Amino acid sequence: MTAVPADTGSTGLRILQRPKATTGLWSWVTTTDHKKIGMMYFIATMFFFVVAGVEALLLRVQLAVPENDFLSPELYNQLYTMHGITMVFFVGIPLGATFFNYIMPLQIGARDVAFPRLNAFSFWVFCAAGIFMYSGIVLGGLPDGGWFNYAPLSTTVGPDVSGYTTGGGSGELAYQVHSGRMLLYSVGLQIAGIATLASAVNFIVTILNMRAPGMTLMRMPVFTWMTLIVAFLLLFALPVIGIALWQLMFEVRFGANFFNPAAGGDPILWEHMFWLFGHPEVYILVLPAFGIISEIIPTFSRKPIFGYTAMVFAGVAIGFLGWGVWAHHMFAAGMGPVANTAFGLTTMFIAVPTGVKIFNWVGTLWGGKVRLTSAMLFAIGAVAMFTIGGLSGVTHSVVPSNYQQTDSYYVVAHFHYVLFGGLVFGAIGGIYYWYPKVTGRLMNETWGKINFWTLLIGFNVTFGLMHFLGLWGMPRRIDTYYAGFGWEQLNLIITYGAFLIAASIALLLLNVVVSLRRGKLAGDDPWDARTVEWMTTSPPAHYNFAEIPQISARDELWHRKHAVSDSGDYVRVPAGGSGAIVVREVEDSDIHMPDPSVFPAMSAVGLPIMGWALFTSGNLMIVMLAVGSVITVGSLFAWAFEPSAEEGH
Amino acid sequence: MAELTTAEASHEAHATSLGLSNEKIGMWTLLGSECLFFGALISAYLVYYGRYNGQPEISPALFDIPFTSVSTFVLLMSSLGMVLALSSIQRGDDRAFRVWILATAMMGSVFLSGQIYEFTVFVNEGMRLDTSPFSSAFYLMTGFHGIHVTVGVLMLITLWSRSMSGRLTSENSEVVENIGLYWHFVDIVWIVIFTAVYLIPYEQATL
Ligand code: HEM
Numbered sequence: 001m002t003a004v005p006a007d008t009g010s011t012g013l014r015i016l017q018r019p020k021a022t023t024g025l026w027s028w029v030t031t032t033d034h035k036k037i038g039m040m041y042f043i044a045t046m047f048f049f050v051v052a053g054v055e056a057l058l059l060r061v062q063l064a065v066p067e068n069d070f071l072s073p074e075l076y077n078q079l080y081t082m083h084g085i086t087m088v089f090f091v092g093i094p095l096g097a098t099f100f101n102y103i104m105p106l107q108i109g110a111r112d113v114a115f116p117r118l119n120a121f122s123f124w125v126f127c128a129a130g131i132f133m134y135s136g137i138v139l140g141g142l143p144d145g146g147w148f149n150y151a152p153l154s155t156t157v158g159p160d161v162s163g164y165t166t167g168g169g170s171g172e173l174a175y176q177v178h179s180g181r182m183l184l185y186s187v188g189l190q191i192a193g194i195a196t197l198a199s200a201v202n203f204i205v206t207i208l209n210m211r212a213p214g215m216t217l218m219r220m221p222v223f224t225w226m227t228l229i230v231a232f233l234l235l236f237a238l239p240v241i242g243i244a245l246w247q248l249m250f251e252v253r254f255g256a257n258f259f260n261p262a263a264g265g266d267p268i269l270w271e272h273m274f275w276l277f278g279h280p281e282v283y284i285l286v287l288p289a290f291g292i293i294s295e296i297i298p299t300f301s302r303k304p305i306f307g308y309t310a311m312v313f314a315g316v317a318i319g320f321l322g323w324g325v326w327a328h329h330m331f332a333a334g335m336g337p338v339a340n341t342a343f344g345l346t347t348m349f350i351a352v353p354t355g356v357k358i359f360n361w362v363g364t365l366w367g368g369k370v371r372l373t374s375a376m377l378f379a380i381g382a383v384a385m386f387t388i389g390g391l392s393g394v395t396h397s398v399v400p401s402n403y404q405q406t407d408s409y410y411v412v413a414h415f416h417y418v419l420f421g422g423l424v425f426g427a428i429g430g431i432y433y434w435y436p437k438v439t440g441r442l443m444n445e446t447w448g449k450i451n452f453w454t455l456l457i458g459f460n461v462t463f464g465l466m467h468f469l470g471l472w473g474m475p476r477r478i479d480t481y482y483a484g485f486g487w488e489q490l491n492l493i494i495t496y497g498a499f500l501i502a503a504s505i506a507l508l509l510l511n512v513v514v515s516l517r518r519g520k521l522a523g524d525d526p527w528d529a530r531t532v533e534w535m536t537t538s539p540p541a542h543y544n545f546a547e548i549p550q551i552s553a554r555d556e557l558w559h560r561k562h563a564v565s566d567s568g569d570y571v572r573v574p575a576g577g578s579g580a581i582v583v584r585e586v587e588d589s590d591i592h593m594p595d596p597s598v599f600p601a602m603s604a605v606g607l608p609i610m611g612w613a614l615f616t617s618g619n620l621m622i623v624m625l626a627v628g629s630v631i632t633v634g635s636l637f638a639w640a641f642e643p644s645a646e647e648g649h
Numbered sequence: 650m651a652e653l654t655t656a657e658a659s660h661e662a663h664a665t666s667l668g669l670s671n672e673k674i675g676m677w678t679l680l681g682s683e684c685l686f687f688g689a690l691i692s693a694y695l696v697y698y699g700r701y702n703g704q705p706e707i708s709p710a711l712f713d714i715p716f717t718s719v720s721t722f723v724l725l726m727s728s729l730g731m732v733l734a735l736s737s738i739q740r741g742d743d744r745a746f747r748v749w750i751l752a753t754a755m756m757g758s759v760f761l762s763g764q765i766y767e768f769t770v771f772v773n774e775g776m777r778l779d780t781s782p783f784s785s786a787f788y789l790m791t792g793f794h795g796i797h798v799t800v801g802v803l804m805l806i807t808l809w810s811r812s813m814s815g816r817l818t819s820e821n822s823e824v825v826e827n828i829g830l831y832w833h834f835v836d837i838v839w840i841v842i843f844t845a846v847y848l849i850p851y852e853q854a855t856l
């Protein structure tokens with residue numbers, strides 16, 4: 001036998017022993033369990049959601065009355081930039097990752113993801129990126145070039161006509177301050193990109209390769225399908241913006257010439273590379289929500305999803321078409337009539353698969369035994385709000401009206417209907433739906449309904465009225481306006497609406513926390529659901545399933561629980577009857593699970609150190625770069641050599 | 650005896666849906682993404698080709714084709730070294746494996762040294778990162794590739810030290826195969842870059 005030599009303590013490699021803590025803070029830092037990582041993603045995401053929400057409220061306070069000087073123009077620019085960046089990269093993407101991490105492996109009957117340590121690595125790198133991005137608060141200001149950060153406006157110092165960048169005064173100092181902020185943007189997003197790319201690879205391999213026996217691709221739950229599509233979109237979209245950010249970083253810090261027309265550079269190249277990512281990004285953000293909605297609606301309609309195959313292929317089609325339309329963001333950039341028409345057309349095409357999805361959800365509801373739980377309300381709300389957002393988007397794909405609407409509040413209204421209406425409503429539905437699986441307790445339904453109605457009203461007041469504001473000519477990204485254009489009243493009402501949203505979100509978070517202790521006990525399958533994750537205990541044991549289920553149908557669980565009676569109705573199979581689920585307790589030690597590890601967290605520490613090095617110069621820079629890379633590369637080395645806890649297993 | 654090996658194999662390998670290991674699918678997935686990284690860099694380079702920012706002497710005229718061809722040849726030979734290393738470990742010949750894996754790492758390092766030397770020459774002749782969009786695109790693309798080679802060399806050395814400590818045998822040699830995939834990918838990308846950067850301008854210049 002070629003037994004691997006056990007190097008525990010005796011060989012002097014004590015630091016390579018795997019940590020064993022299963023409780024306490026240390027167990028969270030070292031965990032490789034996809035469920036714990038999913039919960040950590042949830043906490044981090046909610047933290048950033050609150051941060052970005054507060055930023056939005058500050059913006060709205062500033063705009064509530066004309067000629068307000070609550071925020072300086074400089075601060076206003078930083079706040080809306082960070083609001084956008086945080087919502088897109090630190091809320092939208094990880095909110096998807098929260099559900100992918102926790103639910104997807106359960107849905108396919110796997111014990112964990114394909115690469116548990118890489119999964120932990122993604123989470124910690126994501127946190128490092130957030131810390132790095134917001135370290136600007138102490139380093140001389142946050143990025144202020146808009147979330148798309150059009151170069152070269154973003155690489156030179158304003159004040160410029162569009163008011164994108166105002167540096168901080170003028171002259172050399174202002175230039176340094178401003179380029180520091182752009183460094184935060186480019187390096188921070190590159191770090192975040194590493195995290196996202198790693199989890200995309202992880203999810204793709206997990207779904208392709210770790211399905212329970214019998215779970216063919218066409219038996220996979222729609223949510224898992226959407227996870228797969230999102231992961232592929234990320235895999236192919238992130239590199240493009242990654243390179244753009246890499247170029248920006250060298251431009252800002254080391255004087256490379258890419259986007260500065262004065263030196264022969266091409267600002268349009270940034271726009272292309274940005275939107276080549278930025279448009280698929282929209283689908284990266286909403287497809288997880290589509291997946292969640294596709295789980296909730298069948299469960300609470302007591303029907304299988306209508307048109308499963310169409311649903312899956314519509315998702316795939318959205319994934320493909322998402323690539324062909326990026327330049328509709330650039331009609332105003334002067335690409336010429338042929339390009340404009342082509343991109344206008346493909347943009348209208350993408351409405352087709354989206355329409356198929358909406359049609360299928362309605363078809364599922366149709367004639368179903370609908371139960372209006374909070375989760376269901378949010379799912380239906382998401383479909384409705386997203387549809388409105390989609391319709392205002394179609395007017396957008398028409399080139400002439402695009403000229404009219406670009407950079408007005410009409411656009412702000414449109415994309416909040418899509419992102420907030422689609423993504424956030426859907427995700428909140430997911431929280432109500434899967435909370436009992438994660439915690440073993442139900443959330444308070446009364447509060448849930450108050451949460452829903454206040455959010456729906458607040459949301460429509462805020463963003464619905466923005467359509468009018470836009471049509472009446474109010475441009476976006478202005479920090480204040482004069483009285484007399486007829487914008488005052490609407491702006492004031494919108495600000496009240498925003499505070500209603502905030503109150504509603506606060507209620508949601510309170511519900512999440514309070515129900516941890518006070519919620520009613522849920523049992524394993526409180527909703528009479530259809531998919532595999534409800535076959536195990538709530539909360540699931542760390543090995544997920546005592547026995548990996550054998551899958552023989554789509555909606556496997558439903559078929560095990562129900563049989564068709566003579567009258568054609570579904571009747572419940574009595575407990576203990578054929579096919580009934582048996583939840584068996586097993587000894588933990590019978591199932592070998594991935595061991596905890598410190599190295600994922602440790603390797604993440606080096607990345608922001610390398611990033612901060614760029615803010616220094618000379619020897620200090622070299623030292624910091626060296627320290628950062630030694631930490632990261634060293635941890636990865638140790639990772640490669642780390643033995644598993646039970647040697648010789 | 651044969652029965653024993655199959656029993657062992659089934660114990661080692663967890664059941665996977667596609668019948669391939671997670672690591673191998675993961676590597677292919679990652680390489681798919683890498684194609685777009687390099688695709689974006691090469692496109693940017695082609696867009697900026699010829700934009701010398703009013704400094705015509707800073708152009709492909711600087712490139713030393715024979716020198717780079719030699720270092721390209723060394724890099725391509727390293728792919729052969731990788732293949733030989735893999736087949737040695739699969740045969741269970743650990744000594745030959747270590748020789749070939751070190752040789753591969755050496756060839757990678759020779760290529761890297763060549764790149765560093767070239768960069769210094771170019772900078773001394775006045776082609777700096779900030780000279781023109783062309784020079785920026787050149788350094789970023791080739792530098793990004795250089796980082797990939799460096800990472801590859803580090804991985805090869807890791808393999809070597811794992812083998813030295815007895816943790817790498819013919820039974821778990823798949824990791825060599827996967828790192829080999831990465832290494833071949835990096836080589837193939839270099840062929841594309843070498844063609845775009847060095848050969849096409851050379852063609853044009855001699856027409
Ligand atoms: C409390 C709810 C929210 C309010 C009151 C709000 C408000 C605003 C306002 C007023 C702006 C425009 C700033 C300007 O152009 O001057 C804005 C921009 C933006 N918001 Fe929101 N927002 C909210 C939630 C969200 C959510 C949930 C998302 C995405 C998931 C989001 C994504 C964005 C983006 C991407 C921008 C563009 C930033 C830029 O121009 O660089 N917002 N938001």
Ligand SMILES: [Cu+2]
Binds near residue numbers: 278282325326328329
């Ligand atoms: Cu778009």
